[in-house]
Amino acid sequence: MTKIEIQKEFHLHIGDSGKGEAVILLHGFCGSNQYWSDVVPQLQQQYRVITPDLRGHGKSAAPKGAYTIEQMADDIIALADRLELDKFVLIGHSLGGYVTLSVAQRFAHRLHGFGLIHSTGYADSEQAKENRLKAVERIQSQGIVQFVDELVPKLFNPDKLEEHKASVHRALEIGYHTPPQGAIGAALAMREREDRTAVMTATKLPLLLVAGDKDQVVPAERLFTTEGPHVSQILLSEVGHMGMMEKPEEMAQVIGRFMESCPQH
Template sequence: MSFGRPVRLSRRTSLNERTRETNTMTGTDWTTDAQGTGQYAEVNGLNMYYETYGSGRPLILLHGGLGSNEMFGPVIPALTEGRQVIAPDLQGHGRTADIDRPIDIRLMADDIAALIDHLGLEKPDVVGYSLGGGTALMTAAKYPEKVGRLVAASIYLRPDAVDPALRAMQGQVNAAAAEFMKDTPMYQLYQRVAPRPEDFGRLLDKLGAVMAEDYDYTEDVRGLQVPTLIIGADADQAPPSHYAEIFKLLDGGLRDGGWMNEGRPKGGHALAILPGVTHYNIFSSPLLAATILTFLTQES
């Protein structure tokens, strides 16, 4: 899965340019008009911070790598219309301090399942972007009885789904990159809210380690038992064809849908490619919120 945009270490002279580019793409204004309540929950040895917004059917919202629940600030007001949004900070991110284990979407899925139990939620919908999208996917794959619907945005199944140049950049993610990220919103947010701001380099090391691993989540997707929406940007880290490949694993795109939807995927799955956005701003796009809500409110 993808985690964010790495910073090149090999070109010091381009640092200011890269910083401005990162700020533009990720957006420094992640504020929201929604009023939330922040709390902590002890789950799997993790003191997990989460914020709750609104009321209604619960939706768990999972942020991307090097971010926190603040990433969704611009879209939370839309998502809370008639719904309760629960937005945790994942292991080592935001206000949730790291613990002695790898950053691993399978382990973080266990955290989300434990949070569902802790809050006594009845099959909430689970929505995630990038690292959070992988965690959401794995939560549904491992705990289908705990999840209503799944939305996974800006994920990919294998490292070879992305451009080799991007893979090379991801290989540079480590603690040494912290110095080059001090002017980015990710670094500044972490310094502002993290229980141990000095752990930013440790987080980079852990994310770099997991991105260096080989992986293939094909069978996890193929085995999904809950209605699933796959979302990609039309200029995402993986090409639109990869999201179509994921959809095909879910019985999608194989036949005409039919006048009465009789040819649609049997599990109620769907695919959306959002126009005019990238991996680095899809999470704050009004298109994302509208697409999520359309899927979550439709009949299977």
């Protein structure tokens, strides 16, 4: 694990392992790069796997105030610059998917391909925007631990909570370490994000879309909005919003096959 200074007094904490073509994996809200810890060992056998903690999450810097998705995307481009990555594959889970779409919209020339895991190109509905503000209020009034206690169990397949008890516990522990100001900043970024379904429709790059059939947060129909010969739609069975923890081996295989489909030049 490495701390990379992106700009003065702002750093991202990253994992960086393996050799070969680079793939950057982005985690979701109140997560960290540890969300990917069961997927990385399989991928790093063939690829260079870079897993940042997003702005405001994990061990990365957590400035106060509202963030924007564009700002978080700029962080990833700045990170790629620091790592001297001219081109790479970018795959984002949930919040990380929103960041990925912003990169794809503005920096497509830097990508071999991109993917969304349990994410969507749609903007927040009015109800969802209201819920973001309620989330901010809960974090401010009750603290991050109680907020994460309510959030995390909803991310897993409700029928398999006992089976995934260890993963749920790990996701809770990861969430507890989210700086409160980081969670607030990211919640406000998600609330204000624009609709980027057109980015998915217009791209000619290889596009990976992975949904879970038991996802209570982002149902498959909110992700599978684009079709084409360059689009891979994968529906994981008996999986909620946390495929990288619920079925890590299958997730690694899906990402590995997608990497093979991306032209590396």
